[in-house]
Amino acid sequence: MARKLIFDSAGLLRFAERLKAVRKERNVTQEELAFRADLALSQIARIETARTNTTLSTVFAIARALEVPLPELFNFNLPEEREKLD
Amino acid sequence: MARKLIFDSAGLLRFAERLKAVRKERNVTQEELAFRADLALSQIARIETARTNTTLSTVFAIARALEVPLPELFNFNLPEEREKLD
DNA sequence: TAACTATATAGCACAAATGCTATAACATCT
DNA sequence: AGATGTTATAGCATTTGTGCTATATAGTTA
Numbered sequence: 001m002a003r004k005l006i007f008d009s010a011g012l013l014r015f016a017e018r019l020k021a022v023r024k025e026r027n028v029t030q031e032e033l034a035f036r037a038d039l040a041l042s043q044i045a046r047i048e049t050a051r052t053n054t055t056l057s058t059v060f061a062i063a064r065a066l067e068v069p070l071p072e073l074f075n076f077n078l079p080e081e082r083e084k085l086d
Numbered sequence: 087m088a089r090k091l092i093f094d095s096a097g098l099l100r101f102a103e104r105l106k107a108v109r110k111e112r113n114v115t116q117e118e119l120a121f122r123a124d125l126a127l128s129q130i131a132r133i134e135t136a137r138t139n140t141t142l143s144t145v146f147a148i149a150r151a152l153e154v155p156l157p158e159l160f161n162f163n164l165p166e167e168r169e170k171l172d
Numbered sequence: 173t174a175a176c177t178a179t180a181t182a183g184c185a186c187a188a189a190t191g192c193t194a195t196a197a198c199a200t201c202t
Numbered sequence: 203a204g205a206t207g208t209t210a211t212a213g214c215a216t217t218t219g220t221g222c223t224a225t226a227t228a229g230t231t232a
Contacts, residue, residue, distance in 0.1 A: 029178065049179090057139045
């Protein structure tokens, strides 16, 4: 059975750090971002602590709310290899 | 009740088009991409037809498999407003 | 200290992403 | 026409994302 899991901790951590940096550059609180993006505050916190593998729609909403171009929001390097979890 | 839905059709369509373009630039089939990224072929097809709201982990796996930097994979403009679905 | 703000965490319910398998549709050839 | 390769679609089971609410833990300021 054992389905394949795809949670990429290392990559999600890079994204979390980048998002937090971009948000702080703009002096926006998690709560304000949640409001602007029409997302739950808990979800913003989960993303910034890399505890959830969020979706593109959510990322797009955040990018619009922060008025940050996608290439800038994704301006970080992925760790080479995903760590195996099996 | 009616939970909020966040499926961003317009944004996902832009990503679908961009991914397809990047993949074709590299002369890689969906099947080959699926194999390299360790994803299901059906999932690649769903993403390229914008029928799924995929996650960051999946996007990261694809970026690694195609050896495309994230800013390049996300080098497209989001439609200004998400279309309301209610 | 206390009050206030910001962030993190937890649990539940519902919706959806993904793997898997099979099949269909479509394209490009000989 | 047929054969072959590529892409799209479908259904099911399992896992997980997200909203929602509440609470806890910093951090800051009076």
